Amino acid sequence: RTVYLNGEYMPEDEAKVSVFDRGFLMADGVYEVTSVLDGKLIDFDGHAVRLQRSLDELEMRHPSSKEDLLEVHRELVRLNEITDGMIYLQITRGNPGDRDFAYPPQDTAPTVVLFTQAKPGMADSPLTKTGMKVISIPDQRWGRRDIKTVQLLYPSMGKMMAKAAGADDAWMVEDDHITEGTSNNAYIVKGNTIVTRQLGHDILHGITRAAVLRFAREAQMSVEERPFTVAEAQAADEAFITSASMFVMPVVEMDGAAIGSGAPGPVAARLREIYLDESR
Ligand code: PDD
Numbered sequence: 001r002t003v004y005l006n007g008e009y010m011p012e013d014e015a016k017v018s019v020f021d022r023g024f025l026m027a028d029g030v031y032e033v034t035s036v037l038d039g040k041l042i043d044f045d046g047h048a049v050r051l052q053r054s055l056d057e058l059e060m061r062h063p064s065s066k067e068d069l070l071e072v073h074r075e076l077v078r079l080n081e082i083t084d085g086m087i088y089l090q091i092t093r094g095n096p097g098d099r100d101f102a103y104p105p106q107d108t109a110p111t112v113v114l115f116t117q118a119k120p121g122m123a124d125s126p127l128t129k130t131g132m133k134v135i136s137i138p139d140q141r142w143g144r145r146d147i148k149t150v151q152l153l154y155p156s157m158g159k160m161m162a163k164a165a166g167a168d169d170a171w172m173v174e175d176d177h178i179t180e181g182t183s184n185n186a187y188i189v190k191g192n193t194i195v196t197r198q199l200g201h202d203i204l205h206g207i208t209r210a211a212v213l214r215f216a217r218e219a220q221m222s223v224e225e226r227p228f229t230v231a232e233a234q235a236a237d238e239a240f241i242t243s244a245s246m247f248v249m250p251v252v253e254m255d256g257a258a259i260g261s262g263a264p265g266p267v268a269a270r271l272r273e274i275y276l277d278e279s280r
Pocket of ligand 1: 180183204207209
């Protein structure tokens with residue numbers, strides 16, 4: 001695989017980062033994941049805008065323009081012959097010196113890494129037919145989940161708890177209400193209404209979420225942006241998640257209780273179809 005590190009394309013085993021890098025020592029870095037379908041980047045603009053916001057919130061320097069980043073994305077797709085898959089981008093604060101809690105000077109060069117992950121046929125995942133099972137776990141992440149940082153230990157633990165319970169993912173709960181999935185936004189459908197948590201500091205502002213809610217409203221579906229409980233999810237007609245890597249994926253079970261008929265529902269299927277049609 002050819003990867004990108006600080007302005008250069010190189011074989012993955014030649015890409016080296018300092019042990020003093022604050023991304024490594026302090027999870028002081030942000031990231032984005034952009035999907036590629038049929039060689040085309042999905043929602044690149046949205047990811048570029050959110051990246052800028054994450055960097056601004058952490059007072060981190062943006063090392064290159066949106067146009068340059070787009071060029072790097074395209075070049076990696078070309079060099080690695082990606083038809084379907086993902087591009088991972090990470091920018092950390094770098095570090096010129098020793099370990100220190102205070103940020104290094106503002107002119108410190110950030111570390112910029114991009115690599116590709118090939119996922120042939122990713123839009124036809126078998127999970128689309130069966131739906132996902134989720135469990136609920138307490139949300140023990142920090143309070144600024146709207147910043148897409150590389151602090152992913154708790155989401156990883158959540159994924160492991162889900163696996164141990166025979167489920168596919170965990171939905172996290174704070175003050176009795178679901179925030180989001182370990183790496184996706186969470187939705188339920190009751191009657192004709194799609195319910196998903198409103199934007200704030202407690203969830204990531206999903207790029208797929210923004211597109212899917214826009215398409216839902218354009219298709220005259222009703223959308224309520226508010227928190228919902230585990231009990232509401234269990235009593236819903238359908239549930240689903242959205243993310244750059246899963247698009248729209250049905251959820252059919254919550255803590256062992258079937259949601260609706262226990263099979264993927266029509267609203268999730270329709271939104272998935274619209275999303276894939278419109279973004280390709
Ligand atoms: N995760 N919520 C969280 C906590 C996420 O990590 C993600 C994305 C989302 C969905 O955002 P988007 O639609 O912009 O992908 C919501 C990526 C895919 C990941 O970590 O791999």
